[in-house]
Amino acid sequence: MSDKEKLIIFDTTLRDGEQSPGASMTREEKVRIARALERLRVDVIEAGFPAASNGDFESVQAVARTVRESIVCGLARAREADIARAGEALRDAAAGRIHTFIATSPIHMKMKLQLEPDEVVEQAVRSVKQARQLTDDVEFSPEDAGRSEFDFLCRILEAVIDAGARTVNIPDTVGYNLPDQFGGLIRRLRENVPNADKAVWSVHCHNDLGVAVANSLSAVLNGARQVECTINGLGERAGNAALEELVMAVRTRQDVFPCKTDINAQEIVPTSRLVSNITGFAVQPNKAIVGANAFAHESGIHQDGVLKHRETYEIMRAEDVGWGANRMVLGKHSGRNAFRSRLQELGVAFDSEEQLNEAFVRFKDLADKKHEIFDEDLQALVSEATWSLENERVRLQSLRVCSETGERPEAELVLSVDGEERRAKAAGSGPVDAAFRAIDQILQSGTELLLYAVNNITSGTDSQGEVSVRVEKAGRVVNGQGSDTDIVIASAKAYLNALNKVMQGAERTHPQVDGV
Numbered sequence: 001m002s003d004k005e006k007l008i009i010f011d012t013t014l015r016d017g018e019q020s021p022g023a024s025m026t027r028e029e030k031v032r033i034a035r036a037l038e039r040l041r042v043d044v045i046e047a048g049f050p051a052a053s054n055g056d057f058e059s060v061q062a063v064a065r066t067v068r069e070s071i072v073c074g075l076a077r078a079r080e081a082d083i084a085r086a087g088e089a090l091r092d093a094a095a096g097r098i099h100t101f102i103a104t105s106p107i108h109m110k111m112k113l114q115l116e117p118d119e120v121v122e123q124a125v126r127s128v129k130q131a132r133q134l135t136d137d138v139e140f141s142p143e144d145a146g147r148s149e150f151d152f153l154c155r156i157l158e159a160v161i162d163a164g165a166r167t168v169n170i171p172d173t174v175g176y177n178l179p180d181q182f183g184g185l186i187r188r189l190r191e192n193v194p195n196a197d198k199a200v201w202s203v204h205c206h207n208d209l210g211v212a213v214a215n216s217l218s219a220v221l222n223g224a225r226q227v228e229c230t231i232n233g234l235g236e237r238a239g240n241a242a243l244e245e246l247v248m249a250v251r252t253r254q255d256v257f258p259c260k261t262d263i264n265a266q267e268i269v270p271t272s273r274l275v276s277n278i279t280g281f282a283v284q285p286n287k288a289i290v291g292a293n294a295f296a297h298e299s300g301i302h303q304d305g306v307l308k309h310r311e312t313y314e315i316m317r318a319e320d321v322g323w324g325a326n327r328m329v330l331g332k333h334s335g336r337n338a339f340r341s342r343l344q345e346l347g348v349a350f351d352s353e354e355q356l357n358e359a360f361v362r363f364k365d366l367a368d369k370k371h372e373i374f375d376e377d378l379q380a381l382v383s384e385a386t387w388s389l390e391n392e393r394v395r396l397q398s399l400r401v402c403s404e405t406g407e408r409p410e411a412e413l414v415l416s417v418d419g420e421e422r423r424a425k426a427a428g429s430g431p432v433d434a435a436f437r438a439i440d441q442i443l444q445s446g447t448e449l450l451l452y453a454v455n456n457i458t459s460g461t462d463s464q465g466e467v468s469v470r471v472e473k474a475g476r477v478v479n480g481q482g483s484d485t486d487i488v489i490a491s492a493k494a495y496l497n498a499l500n501k502v503m504q505g506a507e508r509t510h511p512q513v514d515g516v
Contacts, residue, residue: 007250007259008200008226011037011243012046013275014063015075016204016516017234022451022470022479023279027059032382034063035347036274037231038070040267042243044097046073046228050089051082057089064093071095071137078102078127087134097137099169100127101516104142104156106149121156125163132164139167141204141516146172146182154192161193167200167226171516172215175208175238183218190223202226204516205241207233212241217249220257231275232283232290244268244289244321252315269322270346270375277379280468280479280494282455289321330378332367336360346375348382366464369485374458380466380483393418393503394443394496401431401488411435413492415442432491439492445499447471452491457483467494473502 090096233242428434480498
């Protein structure tokens with residue numbers, strides 16, 4: 001494989017992935033994911049959209065200061081203020097990239113930008129030149145390229161490459177293309193843009209028709225040497241091309257692909273689980289590579305074949321992508337130093353002793369309930385501990401539920417609201433419904449529950465249950481997560497986590513209404 005070209009893996013989980021409704025992450029959560037992506041050996045980490053909000057700026061800045069082995073990228077519209085803001089956020093990066101974009105389809109230029117084609121080209125060139133004054137690594141994307149006129153696309157791409165763009169990215173912004181069509185577009189562009197050899201060709205595919213990975217792979221076979229993707233395929237609408245599927249397709253079919261990646265595949269499953277835990281977006285069991293059933297064989301014929309010779313029904317080894325790597329590491333007799341050391345190995349660093357102490361207290365509480373504590377358990381309790389210290393106005397003090405056959409379940413709870421103890425009691429159609437109604441009696445949040453989902457964090461009857469809820473108020477959608485060995489308590493924690501976010505107010509909006 002030494003003679004093969006490199007395929008650059010550009011991960012946008014922290015930017016485009018965050019645009020899934022309710023998937024907004026805190027600065028600390030973004031840094032944790034960025035560390036995991038660095039261990040995964042992702043080439044480029046798109047950390048956010050610095051001009052979107054102060055929160056996004058600070059998150060990109062924090063990732064840029066933390067990551068040393070991967071390029072850290074900030075997104076910017078083709079506007080002077082956006083690019084300046086991105087440059088400032090990336091100032092401390094070991095290697096920084098500015099990714100700027102402007103719409104190029106006729107409908108977008110006319111209806112959204114209200115600019116003539118010549119003006120769009122001028123603005124794109126001006127923005128790339130400005131970005132090059134801040135970094136040598138500039139990427140340009142023509143938004144809605146799939147619906148742009150081919151000749152105009154060639155013209156603007158030639159101009160931005162001349163202006164200094166080292167990467168040109170072709171996004172299928174609305175997920176409309178099909179594999180042969182999209183791969184053909186990449187081939188034609190590379191053949192018709194005179195200076196095509198002066199830039200890396202990249203693709204960014206959305207999954208509205210379920211073919212984002214197929215479109216990306218088709219583009220690679222037609223000369224693209226960067227793919228933009230997300231962990232678990234996270235992203236707005238139907239999501240983006242899934243990093244794990246792209247990487248393992250290229251790795252598994254080296255007889256087809258003329259390129260290779262530098263990804264450390266054994267970090268795929270741990271990174272997938274971390275992203276799922278932080279965002280609250282569960283991975284479906286039959287999801288390729290990272291789903292719980294991805295390497296399961298129930299058919300007797302399949303089981304017999306795998307036992308005799310693995311390759312009869314398995315084209316990859318589960319261990320190669322990280323399955324089985326998360327072993328039990330700690331128990332109730334483990335001390336603070338062992339706890340801190342294992343979390344450091346997982347890429348978790350605390351900003352203060354207070355955060356460490358909060359997490360350690362939760363670890364000891366969990367160890368009293370659960371004999372074996374796995375890495376996934378540690379990630380979940382760290383998420384809860386760091387969030388609660390910084391943002392928790394309302395905390396669950398105690399919860400008692402009564403549920404029996406033939407009787408309407410009741411819940412009685414005590415909440416701490418801004419330090420004041422409040423009590424409530426309510427009945428419901430089930431113990432979770434009763435608990436939620438009791439919470440609403442106290443908080444009167446006025447939210448609508450959009451999603452309630454339960455998953456087990458690890459295997460076994462003593463596993464923690466991880467509950468995800470999604471609530472909406474006045475157009476703002478947030479996710480909440482909670483975990484506990486008692487699923488009703490986990491549900492109450494998740495609901496309160498979401499309501500705490502709502503009570504913070506709309507400190508952050510989705511950064512990109514009109515993105516690639």
